[in-house]
Amino acid sequence: MAKAGSVSRFLRNLLRAGKAQHKLISSLAAATAPGSAKRAATPGQKKSRQRKQILEVRPNKRPDVTSAPGKWTASDYADSQQSPEGHPLRLNYWLYIPDRIPAAVTRHGWPLIVMLHGCHQSATQFAKGTRMNHLAESKGYAVLYPQQSLSVQAHRCWRWYSPTVQEGGGEAGALVALIEMICAQHRIDRRRIYASGISAGAGMAAILALNHPTLFAAVGLHSGPVFGAGRNAIDGLRVMRHGSGSSHDAAIDKVIERHAMRSPLAGASMFPVMPAMLIHGDHDMAVHPVNQDQLTRQWLRINNMPTRGPDQRITRKPPGRGGTRNACETHDYLAGSKPIVRVVRITGLGHEWSGGDPSERFHAATGPDASLMVVSFFGKHRR
Secondary structure, eight states: OHHHHHHHHHHHHHGGGOHHHHHHHHHHHHHHSTTOSOOOOOGGGSOSSOOSBOOOEEOOSOGGGGOSSSEEEEEEEEEGGGOTTSSOEEEEEEEEEOSSOOHHHHHHOEEEEEEEOOTTOOHHHHHHHHTHHHHHHHHTOEEEEEEOOTTTOTTOOOOTTOHHHHTTOTHHHHHHHHHHHHHHHTTEEEEEEEEEEETHHHHHHHHHHHHOTTTOSEEEEESOOOTTOOSSHHHHHHHHHHOOTTOHHHHHHHHHHHHHHHOSSTTOOSOOOOOEEEEEETTOSSSOTHHHHHHHHHHHHHTTOOSSSSSEEEEEEOTTGGGOSSOEEEEEEEETTEEEEEEEEETTOOSSEETOOTTSTTEESSSSOHHHHHHHHHTTOOO
16 A cells, blocks of 8 residues: 555656656556556457468558658567467567668668657657658668557556566567567668667667667667666656666676676676667656666666766757757766767756657657767767
8 A cells, every 4th residue: 555655646746747747657557557457368369370470561650750751661560479478469660761872781781770669659659759760861770660569558668667578578579579570671780780769668778788788789768767676567656756776786787697697608798888878858757867877877887887087078068059948968988989878968858859849749849859869879889
């Protein structure tokens, strides 16, 4: 009863933070309510023909995101190996391939950005809100937009708070299998695969990179929760409001230990360098900025970098710089001259993608262009 009362008080306080941010938090509380989960399909409802992978191409239903000139396709993916219930875990996904083919793509294939939406969002809403297709067209990236299944989470939240998912199972495993399938079907540069997301999508992007460090070259986390602190959805609420307490170092140590156990080479236990860009608004009432502070410590720890030292660079941009009304401060943690961990705190920004299309929820027109910042950071790194 104490936990339930705490969650209720938390949700009442969030009403002051605005309707959109309140809905985001309450989605996790709804996931814990009795009867909120969908029942598993009965044997008679299952299809007689079962396959490990199911792929179906269908017309896109939201043409407003196809105004970029490249190829925009919608498909389904299902993988029964990632479902404890034994029926396929199905993901809808959308893929953007630019019309313009740079010379580097001709030689090496497309670099790929995996974009993971937040709660109460669809993949197409995230594509439209971030304007990532237009940027990918000009910079020469393919972009993959997976979509969380309503049968897994009723509000399309990626379950970053689940221990099974944190260790690479569930939808995390299905996402990696989907990426591998895209690499097999298209000419993708395996040295340049990146993951980015907002909120729950940022939590999932971190999980993918930490479980598969040789697959991803860098990650971009916008308004994301600290990694590894939750055990269930109620824990997720606590983490979003307060961070992890003192458990964030231990969560990263477990990742390093798992990597050492999985490494086939003796003495190859060191975790590969994993560049990360962390973006957060200081007015975020859904995922408190303390999460960014703790994420910074986690990504410095995974990269074996000190929290303080000479290899740091701080850049402050006042309001009005670059056409934005928001000031921002960037901390770069460097290896030589290359930023390995880049931390951006944006003044006055709530739980929204900075510099996005405000016609879509959880995107703010004000603030520096987060899509451009993420792509520019990715361009500095390859596996």
